[in-house]
Amino acid sequence: MSLSDPAFLGFFAIVFVLFYLLPGGTARLVLLLAASLGFYAQFAGVYTFVLLFIAAIAYVGGVALQQTVAKGRRQTVFLAALVALLAPLVLFKYLGFLCDSVGITLPDTIAQLALPVGLSFFTFAAVGYLIDINLELLKAERNPLRLALFVTFFPLVSAGPIERGGRLLPQFDLAAPLSATRAFEGLRLVFIGLVLKVLIADTLAVPVAAVFGDPESALPLEKFVAMVFFAFNLYADFAGYSLIAIGCAKMLGIDVQPNFRQPFLSPTIPDFWRNWHMSLSFWVRDYLFMPLRARWRRSGHRGMVAATVVSFTILGIWHGAGWQFFFYGLAFGVLASASLYTVKYRDAVYARLGVPPMVVRVIRAFITFVLFSLVLVLFRVNYLADAWLFYRDIFSLGMLDNLATALKAAFHGGAPLDMPMMGPYAAYWLLIAAVVAGDLMARSGITLAKIPMSIQVAAYNLGMASIAYLWMSSSVAPPFLYYKF
Amino acid sequence: MTARVARVFSEVLGVSAEQITDDTSPDNTPQWDSMAAMNLVVAIEDEFDVTLSTAEIISMRNVAIVKKVLTAKGVADA
Numbered sequence: 359m360s361l362s363d364p365a366f367l368g369f370f371a372i373v374f375v376l377f378y379l380l381p382g383g384t385a386r387l388v389l390l391l392a393a394s395l396g397f398y399a400q401f402a403g404v405y406t407f408v409l410l411f412i413a414a415i416a417y418v419g420g421v422a423l424q425q426t427v428a429k430g431r432r433q434t435v436f437l438a439a440l441v442a443l444l445a446p447l448v449l450f451k452y453l454g455f456l457c458d459s460v461g462i463t464l465p466d467t468i469a470q471l472a473l474p475v476g477l478s479f480f481t482f483a484a485v486g487y488l489i490d491i492n493l494e495l496l497k498a499e500r501n502p503l504r505l506a507l508f509v510t511f512f513p514l515v516s517a518g519p520i521e522r523g524g525r526l527l528p529q530f531d532l533a534a535p536l537s538a539t540r541a542f543e544g545l546r547l548v549f550i551g552l553v554l555k556v557l558i559a560d561t562l563a564v565p566v567a568a569v570f571g572d573p574e575s576a577l578p579l580e581k582f583v584a585m586v587f588f589a590f591n592l593y594a595d596f597a598g599y600s601l602i603a604i605g606c607a608k609m610l611g612i613d614v615q616p617n618f619r620q621p622f623l624s625p626t627i628p629d630f631w632r633n634w635h636m637s638l639s640f641w642v643r644d645y646l647f648m649p650l651r652a653r654w655r656r657s658g659h660r661g662m663v664a665a666t667v668v669s670f671t672i673l674g675i676w677h678g679a680g681w682q683f684f685f686y687g688l689a690f691g692v693l694a695s696a697s698l699y700t701v702k703y704r705d706a707v708y709a710r711l712g713v714p715p716m717v718v719r720v721i722r723a724f725i726t727f728v729l730f731s732l733v734l735v736l737f738r739v740n741y742l743a744d745a746w747l748f749y750r751d752i753f754s755l756g757m758l759d760n761l762a763t764a765l766k767a768a769f770h771g772g773a774p775l776d777m778p779m780m781g782p783y784a785a786y787w788l789l790i791a792a793v794v795a796g797d798l799m800a801r802s803g804i805t806l807a808k809i810p811m812s813i814q815v816a817a818y819n820l821g822m823a824s825i826a827y828l829w830m831s832s833s834v835a836p837p838f839l840y841y842k843f
Numbered sequence: 844m845t846a847r848v849a850r851v852f853s854e855v856l857g858v859s860a861e862q863i864t865d866d867t868s869p870d871n872t873p874q875w876d877s878m879a880a881m882n883l884v885v886a887i888e889d890e891f892d893v894t895l896s897t898a899e900i901i902s903m904r905n906v907a908i909v910k911k912v913l914t915a916k917g918v919a920d921a
Contacts, residue, residue, distance in 0.1 A: 493902040652900035655881045
């Protein structure tokens with residue numbers, strides 16, 4: 359039962375009704391905690407103990423840190439709690455890869471351990487909480503139920519957003535009465551999230567899976583188009599998930615930070631990461647980049663580049679144990695550094711050429727998108743070697759030949775380029791156009807909430823009918839792409 | 844100290860000193876990006892002749908915290 363399953367909506371409806379039937383305070387807290395553990399257990403079964411372990415360590419570590427005044431002893435407590443929090447992540451996610459890399463064979467009992475859903479997300483939330491207490495930015499939570507809910511809260515536990523203790527914990531009084539306005543705002547976000555996931559992401563996933571599953575057979579142009587489709591597939595999938603999570607939390611009276619802010623309109627790679635998977639990139643900024651940058655602050659440009667590259671590389675490895683994620687992060691580190699240090703010169707070139715600011719913005723967003731999509735190939739390929747097939751073909755003469763054939767067919771009536779893996783190709787571009795139009799409207803301040811109610815109702819009806827149709831015509835709902843992290 | 848802190852922020856971020864309040868933070872000040880953050884730290888260290896620890900630097904998420912850290916380091920007029 360993922361957040362886009364009809365079963366989840368049923369589950370959430372029951373939690374929502376019970377929540378507002380109960381008096382505010384502990385009763386609601388216990389309900390949300392029970393719902394969260396039940397929700398997680400249906401994903402993870404026996405691995406739920408890992409979630410409870412992380413919550414317990416965060417609680418005990420936080421309280422112990424708060425009570426320890428002596429500086430040396432405080433650091434020992436902090437490091438011990440940090441190691442305990444990170445131990446499951448290393449065991450379940452990285453140990454196999456690390457041992458493989460140095461030629462050690464793990465016993466089957468360890469090698470066959472499954473990765474608990476959401477482990478990287480709730481571990482990072484707990485680690486951030488502990489660091490904030492260590493820095494005295496946050497007081498340790500004394501109520502174990504509230505802290506347990508912070509780590510296990512069901513809308514966020516499987517794939518974030520990675521929340522901060524300072525933002526979420528103060529909202530756990532759970533005393534507010536039902537607000538129709540707020541509930542409707544939350545429902546609207548859930549609706550948009552479902553449209554993004556069920557209508558757009560799951561549809562684009564089909565040609566993407568075909569090409570990435572058999573890159574040797576795909577034409578160069580098919581690889582290029584699949585690369586572009588995957589960028590939108592991932593965006594619609596993860597932004598859709600995030601909106602459903604944020605919307606559900608909002609309906610329960612809890613505000614969660616946004617995770618995406620029209621990333622494909624970003625003019626530079628650093629700006630892109632301020633708008634893409636924001637809860638992770640801000641986590642990395644605050645807890646990795648800033649300490650490194652602070653340590654190397656007198657090293658000038660070298661310090662800045664080193665902190666940027668190391669932070670992005672770790673951000674890449676956060677996604678998974680494998681060289682493809684290492685290179686994914688490293689590439690963004692290099693691109694972000696290059697962007698920071700060339701932006702002045704690029705500004706000067708545009709100014710000298712007299713390019714209008716609007717055109718500059720479009721050119722920059724396009725270049726940023728293409729760079730992101732190229733690096734994202736590393737994120738999607740099944741094997742690192744497959745990425746080479748993509749890059750080799752996308753920058754080949756075969757690609758130009760494919761393009762010439764496709765353009766000739768479009769404008770001069772020649773024989774169309776046969777792209778069997780792409781399926782109903784034109785329809786996919788319409789979905790992408792819809793995503794871009796939605797982002798442009800949102801950036802201009804035009805949201806669904808601001809258009810006339812009659813149009814909103816028509817949009818909800820059409821959207822829900824389409825979602826219901828796709829739910830009924832698909833026996834198994836594809837899981838969210840970020841569930842594997 | 845308030846005026847000196849505001850001046851340092853104003854010079855490094857390129858905004859007027861009047862715009863610098865206790866609530867000024869990277870979240871509401873686009874100029875306070877990751878590159879400017881460390882320029883701010885270096886400028887604060889030079890201005891107040893203090894050395895900030897890594898923990899102090901990463902805790903400085905708004906102007907009020909910067910002033911609190913400086914006060915704890917013995918800088919007068921909090």
